[in-house]
Amino acid sequence: VDALTPERRSENMRRIRSKGMKPELEVRKLVHGLGYRYRLHVKSLPGKPDLVFASRRKIIQVHGCFWHQHKDPACRIARKPKSNISYWIDKLKRNEERDSRQARWLAKEGWTVLTVWECSVQDKKKLARTITRFLNN
Numbered sequence: 569v570d571a572l573t574p575e576r577r578s579e580n581m582r583r584i585r586s587k588g589m590k591p592e593l594e595v596r597k598l599v600h601g602l603g604y605r606y607r608l609h610v611k612s613l614p615g616k617p618d619l620v621f622a623s624r625r626k627i628i629q630v631h632g633c634f635w636h637q638h639k640d641p642a643c644r645i646a647r648k649p650k651s652n653i654s655y656w657i658d659k660l661k662r663n664e665e666r667d668s669r670q671a672r673w674l675a676k677e678g679w680t681v682l683t684v685w686e687c688s689v690q691d692k693k694k695l696a697r698t699i700t701r702f703l704n705n
């Protein structure tokens with residue numbers, strides 16, 4: 569039995585989603601600090617990718633570990649939902665399918681994509697190295 573009303577549920581989802589905004593802001597700040605310039609959420613590309621480096625034809629996507637179900641066993645954030653399980657499984661499965669559709673399209677159009685996972689944002693030094701290597705190659 570689903571105990572949440574639709575209003576309550578979308579309220580919960582909003583909260584989770586806005587919490588998920590923070591890693592993206594941290595990555596933006598870091599990349600900016602490294603001296604790279606980018607465009608945000610380019611609407612002409614599928615899924616409005618987070619950071620777009622058009623002249624390098626590169627993209628950085630920041631993925632929330634829960635929303636995008638990070639598969640790394642070391643990840644401590646990508647927990648499985650404990651309630652409304654069938655609702656969440658369906659929802660997360662659709663996220664995953666959308667992600668892979670977008671990734672295929674972008675690759676076909678010649679874009680190289682770096683996915684930065686929420687749980688990797690904590691180690692800024694390592695992340696800075698990864699991003700620099702990605703953008704300079």
Ligand SMILES: [Zn+2]
Pocket residue numbers: 633638640643644645646685686687688
């Ligand atoms: Zn993770």
